[in-house]
Amino acid sequence: MSAGTAGGLRSQAKVRAALTRYRVMAWLTGIGLVVLVCVGMPQEYLGAFGGGDGVTRVVGVAHGWLYVILLITTFDLGNRVRWPWKRMLLTALAGTVPFLSFYAERKNTHAVQAQLHAPVA
Numbered sequence: 001m002s003a004g005t006a007g008g009l010r011s012q013a014k015v016r017a018a019l020t021r022y023r024v025m026a027w028l029t030g031i032g033l034v035v036l037v038c039v040g041m042p043q044e045y046l047g048a049f050g051g052g053d054g055v056t057r058v059v060g061v062a063h064g065w066l067y068v069i070l071l072i073t074t075f076d077l078g079n080r081v082r083w084p085w086k087r088m089l090l091t092a093l094a095g096t097v098p099f100l101s102f103y104a105e106r107k108n109t110h111a112v113q114a115q116l117h118a119p120v121a
Contacts, residue, residue: 011080012116014080015077015080015081015112015116016116018073018076018077018080019077019109019112019113021073021076021077022070022073022074022076022077022105022108023105023109025066025069025070025073025074026070026094026095026101026102026104026105026108027101027102027105028066028070029063029066029067029069029070029095029101030095030098030099030100030101030102030105032059032062032063032066033063033095033096033097033098033101034098034099035055035059036055036056036059036060036063037098038098039055039059040055040056040059040060041056043055043056044056067095067096070092070095070101071092071095074088074091074092075088075092077108077112078091081112081115090104091104091108
């Protein structure tokens with residue numbers, strides 16, 4: 001195994017680790033946003049089930065912090081696989097729209113996996 005091959009394998013392992021971190025954060029952020037929008041907000045604004053003030057307060061803060069971590073993991077993955085800034089920005093914005101982070105995660109996972117399995121030129 002040459003030095004270039006070993007470096008490529010290490011690089012692929014780092015990309016796979018970055019992809020895993022991104023996928024976990026995309027799902028956690030997406031679930032937090034769905035709970036916030038589909039459970040907490042209706043409870044708070046419609047007064048259902050005694051109000052959702054606690055749900056929106058807790059889940060809202062959690063989603064905010066998870067979103068910040070999603071931004072970091074998106075930037076890390078995007079830099080490792082050399083995404084254009086537009087793709088990184090759209091991926092980051094997907095965490096602000098309910099259910100869109102799940103779609104973006106799936107598309108990005110397929111793109112990165114295809115890039116990892118592409119023949120090296």
